[in-house]
Amino acid sequence: MSVLWAALAIVFIICLLNLVLTVAVIRRLREHTELINRGGGHPPGQEEITLPAGARVGEFSAVTGDDRTVTRDDLRPGMLVAFFSPRCPTCEEQKPAFIRYASGLPGGRDQVIAVLLGSPEELGGLREELGGIAQIVIEGDVDGAMAAAFGLRGYPAFCLMGQDGVLQVTGFKVDVLPDSVAL
Known part of the structure; x- marks a missing residue:
């Protein structure tokens, strides 16, 4: 027993x-x-996923899917620049809100740049999905020209431009962006 x-x-x-x-x-x-x-897994305490609001974007030159060259001088006040990766679950979660927000901007797709990070093969679906509302720039990773100029440290990232290439608002969720944008 x-x-x-x-x-x-x-x-x-x-x-x-x-x-x-x-x-x-x-x-x-x-x-x-x-x-x-909270933002694609960036470390605690590192709240800025890009350069902070008030900082000036660095010099860059990138080519859109429409074969148009974009530089810092092309960034107008109220323009939205977003960074996405197909390997990012938070990007997928934020994409519907981004599409709604970008679709409502005055000026249409000329007022929005979506920087897609990854290989052209893995970006096909994302490029198709965002191509109607944004100018598309494809960069291999965070060491691309635009990613470096914006100080990208993770994704998704949403940047609303102010005067002279200065960031007005930045964040890793669409809800940081203002309800209306003054142009």
């Missing part, structure tokens, strides 16, 4: 240990989910 009690005690201890480990894993997964939802 004592062997049976010993076996039951061992099973009980193993189940209790399993329960404690499961709770720890669930807690850690919640922390990771929270980090991802």
Whole structure:
């Protein structure tokens, strides 16, 4: 009989240990989910995903999908510049809000630039989806000309331009952008 009690005690201890480990894993997964939802997983304390509002964008030259060259001098007040990657779950979550916001901007797609980060093969669907509302610039990664000029440290990133290439508003969620844009 004592062997049976010993076996039951061992099973009980193993189940209790399993329960404690499961709770720890669930807690850690919640922390990771929270980090991802706060902006593509940038480190805590690093709230700026691009240069901060008030900073001037660096010099750059990029070519849009329409074979138009874009430089810092082409960034007009009220213009929206967004950075997306197809490998980013937060980008996918923010895309519908971005499409709604960009579609409502006066000036149409001439007032919006979407910088897509990744290989041309993986960007096909994203390019099709955003091409009707934005000028598309494709860059390989965060070391591309526009990403470097904007100080991109993660994605998605949304930048509303002010005067003379100065960032008016920046953030990793569309809801940081003002309801209406004065041009």
